[in-house]
Amino acid sequence: MSTKIHAATEALGLPVRLISSPGQRNDIAFAHDLIDGIEAEATLADKGYDADHLANRIAENGTAVVIPPKRNRKLQRTYDTDLYKERNRIERFFSKLKHFRRVATRYDKLLANFMGFVKLAAIAIWLR
Numbered sequence: 001m002s003t004k005i006h007a008a009t010e011a012l013g014l015p016v017r018l019i020s021s022p023g024q025r026n027d028i029a030f031a032h033d034l035i036d037g038i039e040a041e042a043t044l045a046d047k048g049y050d051a052d053h054l055a056n057r058i059a060e061n062g063t064a065v066v067i068p069p070k071r072n073r074k075l076q077r078t079y080d081t082d083l084y085k086e087r088n089r090i091e092r093f094f095s096k097l098k099h100f101r102r103v104a105t106r107y108d109k110l111l112a113n114f115m116g117f118v119k120l121a122a123i124a125i126w127l128r
Contacts, residue, residue, distance in 0.1 A: 008034050013089030015122045020115050042066050044087040096125050
């Protein structure tokens with residue numbers, strides 16, 4: 001039993017949206033749900049989110065797309081490498097989330113209970 005947690009954070013690395021998915025699903029499947037309704041100057045993501053339909057949707061909102069292209073892409077898209085370095089804040093958020101033992105070890109069998117505690121941990125991170 002595995003679960004992925006997809007997160008959108010603001011510029012300081014504090015979570016604004018959390019979505020769970022089965023562990024075997026790819027990241028891009030939930031990307032549209034993750035960014036819907038969030039206004040930002042730039043959207044930073046890793047190569048797992050490199051898809052034309054997502055980049056076009058982000059650009060339609062007037063947001064800068066800072067997603068490095070996959071190596072096998074025929075048309076390599078440019079991105080701001082200096083701004084991409086700020087993506088470590090999402091990694092820091094996940095590191096802080098894993099400090100909560102119940103999240104790191106996934107004691108809860110039901111997804112609703114697990115995500116409830118993930119959201120509680122995210123609230124605690126906001127309050128620090």
